[in-house]
Amino acid sequence: MLEPLDASAVRRVGPYVLIGRIGAGGMGTVHLARREGTAGPAGLAAVKTVREDACLDTEFRLRFRREADAARAVRSPFTAVLVDAAPDAAPPWLATEYVTGPSLAEAVTRHGPLPLDVVRALGADLARALRAIHGARIVHRDLKPANVLCDAAGPKVIDFGIARAFDGTVLTAAGMAVGTLGFMSPEQLDGTGSVGPASDVFSLGVLLCWAATGRGPFDDAEPAAVIARIAEGQADLRLVPDGLRELVGACLSVAPNARPTTDALVRAFDPRAAGERPGALFARSEEPFPWPAGVRELIGAYEAKTREVVASAPLVPAVPSAAVPVPAPPDGPPRRSRTRVRVAVTAVAAVLAVTATLVGVRLLARDDGDGKGTGAAPSPSTAVRPTAPPDPVEPMANGGGLGAITWAYPEPGTxxxxxxxxxxxxxxxxxxxxxxxxxxxxxxxxxxxxxxxxxxxxxxxxxxxxxxxxxxxxxxxxxxxxxxxxxxxxxxxxxxxxxxxxxxxxxxxxxxxxxxxxxxxxxxxxxxxxxxxxxxxxxxxxxxxxxxxxxxxxxxxxxxxxxxxxxxxxxxxxxxxxxxxxxxxxxxxxxxxxxxxxxxxxxxxxxxxxxxxxxxxxxxxxxxxxxxxxxxxxxxxxxxxxxxxxxxxxxxxxxxxxxxxxxxxxxxxxxxxxxxxxxxxxxxxxxxxxxxxxxxxxxxxxxxxxxxxxxxxxxxxxxxxxxxxxxxxxxxxxxxxxxxxxxxxxxxxxxxxxx
Structure with missing residues (x-):
């Protein structure tokens, strides 16, 4: 949960004043911050600084910039909005919207598996989130409970800025396995690089099984066994409720083209969408999301803690601090795997590296490693649209007395x-x-x-x-x-x-x-x-x-x-x-x-x-x-x-x-x-x-x-x-x-x- 900053902590990153510590992951630290000159909830953001030893080369900064630009294109009530990024700063940082809520990992760990109706609602909204992400030509590549936050209005997906745009431009190095063991698709593990939207659908199937039962469909004490079970499609769905098992099983198909689309999943999970034609119902319901009472109480505790930290944050002088603290590096460097799935002996070392710290460039990591999540995600009230060149839009003129009653004039200098x-x-x-x-x-x-x-x-x-x-x-x-x-x-x-x-x-x-x-x-x-x-x-x-x-x-x-x-x-x-x-x-x-x-x-x-x-x-x-x-x-x-x-x-x-x-x-x-x-x-x-x-x-x-x-x-x-x-x-x-x-x-x- 959110923690106040100690007296010696640096208080500023770019235009943001840091007021609390959210958590840390393999690639950096996340803070609750307020953009300078703003007040109230609208100015809050989750600001992540990237570890300095992870970003010394030009290649990293290039990937950072490209992936941040790709993430800006995703705007949805079900995802985090990227507010700002500075790939050339020392160290680089980015800011996303902030919401006061636990991760799905913490919610289920504390209060147990979710009821069937909640899991189905969760599946519909996460499919909507993936639909928006894929619509911006991005693959998430690491959908897991720690990357889903429980907002009072419903779930929100974070960390899709790690992804590779699938329009032919490789933003992550070829052969790198990006993801979390147990939630990775067969095509992620085999190292071929042929990872598309269907890979995220596979991860969604694993996540829904985990949310409904408290365990994943490929869980095993040996990492090599997990790899083999994923590659061979040996999912254990015995504990998954009847109203969910068939859909989860379809998501876990070994062949990507055999998995359902996100549109099909929305219609299957949400009765309101049944019978609608493509694209007809992909917005959040106006009814409250059916979180169980325990999860609602946990969300309330996050909200209270946020108010407390924000209220107790000391005033920051107008002169920016000279540096940003660099988090301590994890135990051992990240490792890359180019191993084919079925070569289990040589794959084990790479999998252990993936398990310990996500392999590849993880720009938005927010998992403490304790399964408790961080509470950093978008809130509708904090959305900030990235600055774009002026683009005047002329109103249309219609005849018959039905037209626009004014005319726009291109502004000089635009x-x-x-x-x-x-x-x-x-x-x-x-x-x-x-x-x-x-x-x-x-x-x-x-x-x-x-x-x-x-x-x-x-x-x-x-x-x-x-x-x-x-x-x-x-x-x-x-x-x-x-x-x-x-x-x-x-x-x-x-x-x-x-x-x-x-x-x-x-x-x-x-x-x-x-x-x-x-x-x-x-x-x-x-x-x-x-x-x-x-x-x-x-x-x-x-x-x-x-x-x-x-x-x-x-x-x-x-x-x-x-x-x-x-x-x-x-x-x-x-x-x-x-x-x-x-x-x-x-x-x-x-x-x-x-x-x-x-x-x-x-x-x-x-x-x-x-x-x-x-x-x-x-x-x-x-x-x-x-x-x-x-x-x-x-x-x-x-x-x-x-x-x-x-x-x-x-x-x-x-x-x-x-x-x-x-x-x-x-x-x-x-x-x-x-x-x-x-x-x-x-x-x-x-x-x-x-x-x-x-x-x-x-x-x-x-x-x-x-x-x-x-x-x-x-x-x-x-x-x-x-x-x-x-x-x-x-x-x-x-x-x-x-x-x-x-x-x-x-x-x-x-x-x-x-x-």
Whole structure:
């Protein structure tokens, strides 16, 4: 259990202040720490310093860096999130989330084998954890009771940063046996290096047998006998309960391809997942995890001890300490084994080395060697997303009054203000009518009537396609983009997938009667809008949820009647919604309904949160974003705005026909700055007028036109080849990256340079 630091202990590692000792393993020491400048549980982390004598060579630091980078990609409620790492520090260190709970090894050792229903729930959640790890192209290679921590919400897997990425890049030296004897798969022991996800499934089978019976299926006093029994598939499952024995036996198949997949295990262990299609139910249940009373009490004791240690930790001066203590080395160096499984005589020495101290590079080791675990693992409240380059995501524009009510502008100095690398003009055709798009610096993701497809913004080439079911007459959810994740429709919920290839990583279940319509990532959160029964805008309730990006923890949910779910737009700390029932603001922090506006037809929200409301007399009120109090007005219908200038379209009927004016007004009070006649063809609405820098961009049936935002004077005009017909009221989808505009209409996609 967590121990206070003594008076002579060093108190700082990188940006972390050490406040308690969690434990030590063969590769280093783990401490409870708080990131400098933070307070409360959110600042806590488990910081591990690696033994100096284990990391003197360049090869080690290279593996450390690569494995840490791989571990960052794993984000799941069932695994530890890697918060930070410093492979070049002296000595190297890394930080993961911290949770106050014992290891599974300690829980079972103290309170005995777990009941059948608990083991089945454990199996489902650990399979979910492996699914997330494998989704990041990582193999754990050392799944055992000491690497599973018992959080009040359920089990969490740690130490997957040791793994080898299985995309062909070897991160551990060839021939090294990484793992713990008794929990290692046959392919781990034979030294061939052909270790994949099925190896972790084998270890899971061993772990579940151990949790249900208190002993492993291959236990033997002689290490060589353990090796032989694993290689020959001689598992002793006589004590495993009937409702578990068949599944455990399948996991322990000698042939990797004969073992069940993690998806199949989730469905087999969890009745809620039965009958669901792939990827449909892989999130933590909202019901409390069924830990036995003794384990719950042990978790409570850990929580109390953590509070005590944190409260008693002395203040640390702002000047960092000069060094970090180096733990004493273990009894004898690690040893490598290149031995084939069936050569038992030569294998014994290597196995003894594996038993004494895990062979290979173990970056996240937390086992004291006493079977008691350490209490270091992630907590949903402590998740910190690794820093990534700015990646502005443009909101999508939809026609028919159902579109986003504001437009994002690439911020100067960010990658979104740059032209996509290698860009050239292109035109492509989608598989069906496109309903919504979202743009990142390296990916254009569009949802059509059949599914979601991603293209390269530079040339329009298809990168991947995600099939999704579509309700009759409905649309596919518009995806969300953030960092290395993409958020896709999956049944009634949201699939968290890898951005590069849409490989599933996690699933956020929905609610019966609601279907996801839009996902928007902003400020470390993902906001999901769900359409209720009958469709958007109807009298029924629409559902809106907020999730934490780092671990998928749901933060809040709110229901609003008569809203258009795909109008949800983040701006200035609020989520704006529109619908026939009015205009709403939801607080991004807690989902509280802040303001309800009157029924409206065409409204606009500027990037600073200023609200522009179109009135029946063809004037637009300028309202404060926080209170919706009127602070001015402008003539005509609002088209677009930035923080200083709003542009509206004013139409009057004369004897010779309709006269149309573009009017630029000061966004603060509505003072008219300029007026200019506009003779463009076709319908013009929000989404066809954009502000890019200090230019007004107009997209219509004639082509693409740019004007000065200062005085409305024309700058340039271009009509690209194969330009779409924009004469009908269906507003095209328009997005911008640097000086390139992307236009989507029906099944066509165009990318042209702004003139």
């Amino acid at each position: 990658r979104g203000a740059e032209r996509p690398k290698g860009w050239k003009p292109w035109h492509a055709t989608a598989g069906a009518h496109v309903d919504g798009c979202v743009l990142g610096v390296d990916l254009l993701v569009c949802s059509d009537k059949k599914g979601v497809e991603a293209r390269r913004p530079a040339d329009g080439k298809l990168v991947w396609r995600h099939a999704a079911p579509v309700r009759a007459g409905g649309a596919v959810m518009t995806a969300g983009l953030s960092g290395d994740r993409v958020y896709l429709p999956e049944g009634g919920g949201v699939l968290v997938a890898r951005r590069s290839d849409a490989r599933p990583l996690a699933h956020w279940p929905g609610v019966a009667g609601f279907l996801p319509e839009l996902a928007v990532a902003a400020g470390g959160r993902v906001y999901v809008a769900y359409e209720g029964a009958g469709g958007g805008g109807l009298p029924g309730e629409m559902l809106f949820r907020a999730y934490r990006e780092s671990d998928g923890q749901r933060i809040w949910e709110t229901k609003v009647k008569e809203a258009y779910p795909n109008s949800m737009t983040p701006a200035a700390g609020r989520l704006y919604l529109a619908g026939p029932g009015g205009t709403w603001q939801l607080d991004q922090r807690d989902g509280r309904l802040r303001v309800v506006g009157e029924r409206t037809a065409t409204d606009l929200v500027g990037p600073d949160g200023t609200f522009y409301k179109w009135m029946k007399d063809d004037t637009t009120q300028i309202r404060d974003g926080g209170t919706l109090r009127v602070r001015g007005g402008i003539p005509g219908r609002p088209l677009t705005a930035d923080a200083s200038t709003a542009v509206s379209l004013y139409e009057t009927q004369t004897e010779t026909g309709k006269l149309r004016e573009l009017i630029g007004s000061r966004s603060g009070d509505g003072t008219v700055l300029w007026r200019t006649l506009w003779d463009g063809t076709g319908f013009m609405d929000r989404g066809q007028a954009l502000v890019v820098g200090r230019r007004l961009v107009l997209i219509n049936g004639s082509g693409v036109e740019t004007r000065s935002l200062t005085d409305g004077a024309p700058i340039a005009f271009v009509r690209p080849a194969s330009w779409p017909d924009l004469s009908d009221p269906e507003v095209p989808l328009t997005l911008v990256a640097g000086d390139v505009v992307f236009v989507v209409k029906d099944t066509g996609l165009w990318s042209v340079r702004l003139p």
